[in-house]
Amino acid sequence: MSDFEEIINTRRSIRQYQDKDVDDDLILKILKAGMQAPGSRLGAEPWEFVVVKNKQTLAKLGEIKPRVTGAPVAIVLVANIERAFYKTVWQQDMGAAAENMLLEAVNLGLGGLWNGVAPDEERMGQIGRIIGIDEISNLKPYCIITVGYPADGLENKFMDKFDESRIHYEKY
Protein backbone atom coordinates (compact mmCIF):
# COMPACT_ATOMS: atom_id res chain seq x y z
CA MET A 1 0.00 0.00 0.00
CA SER A 2 1.41 3.43 -0.91
CA ASP A 3 1.68 6.11 1.77
CA PHE A 4 -1.22 7.91 0.12
CA GLU A 5 -3.46 4.83 0.20
CA GLU A 6 -2.52 4.22 3.81
CA ILE A 7 -3.45 7.76 4.81
CA ILE A 8 -6.72 7.93 2.92
CA ASN A 9 -7.85 4.48 4.06
CA THR A 10 -6.94 4.75 7.71
CA ARG A 11 -8.17 8.29 8.50
CA ARG A 12 -10.76 8.12 11.25
CA SER A 13 -12.51 10.77 13.26
CA ILE A 14 -10.51 10.99 16.48
CA ARG A 15 -12.54 12.64 19.24
CA GLN A 16 -10.25 12.34 22.27
CA TYR A 17 -6.62 13.28 22.58
CA GLN A 18 -3.63 12.87 24.85
CA ASP A 19 -2.72 15.83 27.01
CA LYS A 20 0.21 16.63 24.75
CA ASP A 21 0.86 19.74 22.68
CA VAL A 22 1.10 19.66 18.91
CA ASP A 23 4.24 21.44 17.67
CA ASP A 24 3.71 24.65 15.72
CA ASP A 25 5.56 23.27 12.70
CA LEU A 26 3.02 20.42 12.47
CA ILE A 27 0.15 22.89 12.75
CA LEU A 28 1.72 24.90 9.94
CA LYS A 29 1.92 21.79 7.76
CA ILE A 30 -1.77 21.17 8.35
CA LEU A 31 -2.57 24.78 7.41
CA LYS A 32 -0.43 24.48 4.28
CA ALA A 33 -2.28 21.30 3.29
CA GLY A 34 -5.57 23.17 3.67
CA MET A 35 -4.39 25.89 1.33
CA GLN A 36 -3.31 23.36 -1.29
CA ALA A 37 -6.93 22.28 -1.75
CA PRO A 38 -8.81 22.92 -4.96
CA GLY A 39 -10.92 26.05 -4.89
CA SER A 40 -13.68 27.23 -7.17
CA ARG A 41 -11.44 30.01 -8.53
CA LEU A 42 -7.66 30.05 -8.41
CA GLY A 43 -6.51 33.12 -6.52
CA ALA A 44 -9.94 33.77 -4.98
CA GLU A 45 -9.92 31.06 -2.33
CA PRO A 46 -12.05 32.24 0.60
CA TRP A 47 -10.28 30.39 3.40
CA GLU A 48 -8.73 31.88 6.48
CA PHE A 49 -7.76 30.00 9.63
CA VAL A 50 -7.90 30.89 13.31
CA VAL A 51 -5.57 28.67 15.34
CA VAL A 52 -6.72 28.35 18.95
CA LYS A 53 -4.49 26.90 21.66
CA ASN A 54 -5.58 29.05 24.60
CA LYS A 55 -7.29 26.71 27.09
CA GLN A 56 -10.01 29.21 28.01
CA THR A 57 -10.89 29.84 24.38
CA LEU A 58 -10.88 26.09 23.70
CA ALA A 59 -13.25 25.61 26.64
CA LYS A 60 -15.59 28.30 25.24
CA LEU A 61 -15.58 26.66 21.82
CA GLY A 62 -16.27 23.38 23.61
CA GLU A 63 -19.47 24.81 25.07
CA ILE A 64 -20.79 25.11 21.52
CA LYS A 65 -19.00 22.11 19.99
CA PRO A 66 -18.40 19.61 22.83
CA ARG A 67 -15.72 17.62 20.99
CA VAL A 68 -13.41 20.62 21.03
CA THR A 69 -13.10 20.12 24.79
CA GLY A 70 -9.82 18.40 25.60
CA ALA A 71 -8.20 19.05 22.22
CA PRO A 72 -4.76 20.68 22.40
CA VAL A 73 -5.49 22.77 19.34
CA ALA A 74 -8.53 23.78 17.32
CA ILE A 75 -8.37 25.42 13.93
CA VAL A 76 -11.46 27.41 13.04
CA LEU A 77 -11.90 27.52 9.28
CA VAL A 78 -13.33 30.87 8.32
CA ALA A 79 -14.61 31.82 4.88
CA ASN A 80 -13.88 35.35 3.77
CA ILE A 81 -16.64 35.64 1.21
CA GLU A 82 -15.41 39.07 0.11
CA ARG A 83 -12.42 37.28 -1.36
CA ALA A 84 -14.47 34.55 -3.04
CA PHE A 85 -15.12 34.95 -6.77
CA TYR A 86 -18.12 32.59 -6.81
CA LYS A 87 -20.01 33.85 -3.78
CA THR A 88 -22.41 30.92 -3.45
CA VAL A 89 -19.93 28.05 -3.37
CA TRP A 90 -17.75 29.00 -0.42
CA GLN A 91 -18.87 26.01 1.60
CA GLN A 92 -17.53 23.71 -1.08
CA ASP A 93 -14.18 25.52 -1.15
CA MET A 94 -13.97 25.27 2.62
CA GLY A 95 -14.88 21.57 2.62
CA ALA A 96 -12.02 20.79 0.26
CA ALA A 97 -9.59 22.57 2.58
CA ALA A 98 -10.99 20.79 5.64
CA GLU A 99 -10.50 17.32 4.17
CA ASN A 100 -6.95 18.12 3.06
CA MET A 101 -6.18 19.18 6.63
CA LEU A 102 -7.57 15.99 8.13
CA LEU A 103 -5.49 13.89 5.75
CA GLU A 104 -2.33 15.84 6.56
CA ALA A 105 -3.02 15.30 10.26
CA VAL A 106 -3.00 11.53 9.65
CA ASN A 107 0.18 11.89 7.62
CA LEU A 108 1.82 13.56 10.64
CA GLY A 109 0.76 10.81 13.06
CA LEU A 110 -2.05 12.87 14.56
CA GLY A 111 -5.76 12.36 14.89
CA GLY A 112 -8.27 14.94 13.75
CA LEU A 113 -11.96 15.75 13.80
CA TRP A 114 -14.24 17.85 11.64
CA ASN A 115 -16.54 19.71 14.03
CA GLY A 116 -19.41 21.02 11.93
CA VAL A 117 -20.46 24.67 12.28
CA ALA A 118 -21.98 26.00 9.01
CA PRO A 119 -24.68 26.29 7.80
CA ASP A 120 -26.34 26.60 11.23
CA GLU A 121 -26.61 30.39 11.58
CA GLU A 122 -26.94 30.33 15.37
CA ARG A 123 -23.83 28.18 15.79
CA MET A 124 -21.91 30.30 13.27
CA GLY A 125 -22.81 33.37 15.33
CA GLN A 126 -21.74 31.73 18.60
CA ILE A 127 -18.39 30.56 17.22
CA GLY A 128 -17.89 33.91 15.47
CA ARG A 129 -18.33 35.76 18.77
CA ILE A 130 -15.71 33.59 20.50
CA ILE A 131 -13.06 34.20 17.84
CA GLY A 132 -13.94 37.87 17.40
CA ILE A 133 -15.43 37.97 13.92
CA ASP A 134 -19.14 38.34 14.66
CA GLU A 135 -19.12 42.02 13.73
CA ILE A 136 -17.45 41.35 10.37
CA SER A 137 -20.19 40.37 7.94
CA ASN A 138 -17.92 38.90 5.24
CA LEU A 139 -16.30 36.38 7.62
CA LYS A 140 -18.19 33.10 8.10
CA PRO A 141 -17.09 30.35 10.49
CA TYR A 142 -17.32 27.11 8.54
CA CYS A 143 -16.04 24.30 10.77
CA ILE A 144 -13.52 23.58 13.47
CA ILE A 145 -10.77 21.05 12.88
CA THR A 146 -9.37 19.68 16.13
CA VAL A 147 -6.10 17.79 16.07
CA GLY A 148 -3.98 16.02 18.62
CA TYR A 149 -2.32 12.76 19.53
CA PRO A 150 -5.07 10.14 19.80
CA ALA A 151 -6.02 9.15 23.35
CA ASP A 152 -5.15 5.63 24.52
CA GLY A 153 -7.17 3.05 22.64
CA LEU A 154 -7.90 5.36 19.72
CA GLU A 155 -6.05 5.31 16.43
CA ASN A 156 -6.40 5.93 12.75
CA LYS A 157 -7.30 2.55 11.34
CA PHE A 158 -8.97 1.08 8.31
CA MET A 159 -12.75 0.78 8.28
CA ASP A 160 -14.28 -0.47 5.06
CA LYS A 161 -16.79 2.10 3.84
CA PHE A 162 -16.90 0.87 0.25
CA ASP A 163 -20.36 0.12 -1.09
CA GLU A 164 -20.53 -1.06 -4.67
CA SER A 165 -24.28 -0.42 -4.88
CA ARG A 166 -23.60 3.35 -4.80
CA ILE A 167 -21.73 3.23 -8.10
CA HIS A 168 -23.61 3.85 -11.35
CA TYR A 169 -22.07 3.71 -14.78
CA GLU A 170 -23.22 5.95 -17.61
CA LYS A 171 -26.75 6.42 -16.23
CA TYR A 172 -28.26 6.05 -12.78
Ligand SMILES: Cc1cc2nc3c(=O)[nH]c(=O)nc-3n(C[C@H](O)[C@H](O)[C@H](O)COP(=O)(O)O)c2cc1C
Ligand atom coordinates in the same frame (compact mmCIF):
# COMPACT_ATOMS: atom_id res chain seq x y z
C1 LIG B 1 -19.71 18.19 7.56
C2 LIG B 1 -19.25 17.33 8.72
C3 LIG B 1 -19.58 17.71 10.00
C4 LIG B 1 -19.17 16.93 11.09
N1 LIG B 1 -19.45 17.37 12.34
C5 LIG B 1 -19.10 16.61 13.40
C6 LIG B 1 -19.36 17.07 14.71
O1 LIG B 1 -19.87 18.17 14.91
N2 LIG B 1 -19.00 16.27 15.75
C7 LIG B 1 -18.41 15.04 15.55
O2 LIG B 1 -18.12 14.36 16.53
N3 LIG B 1 -18.12 14.59 14.32
C8 LIG B 1 -18.43 15.35 13.23
N4 LIG B 1 -18.11 14.94 11.96
C9 LIG B 1 -17.38 13.67 11.78
C10 LIG B 1 -18.29 12.55 11.33
O3 LIG B 1 -19.14 12.18 12.40
C11 LIG B 1 -17.44 11.35 10.84
O4 LIG B 1 -16.66 11.76 9.76
C12 LIG B 1 -18.28 10.14 10.45
O5 LIG B 1 -18.90 9.60 11.59
C13 LIG B 1 -17.47 9.06 9.75
O6 LIG B 1 -16.43 8.59 10.58
P1 LIG B 1 -14.92 8.67 10.09
O7 LIG B 1 -14.56 10.13 9.96
O8 LIG B 1 -14.13 7.98 11.16
O9 LIG B 1 -14.81 7.97 8.76
C14 LIG B 1 -18.46 15.73 10.87
C15 LIG B 1 -18.10 15.38 9.58
C16 LIG B 1 -18.47 16.18 8.51
C17 LIG B 1 -18.03 15.80 7.11
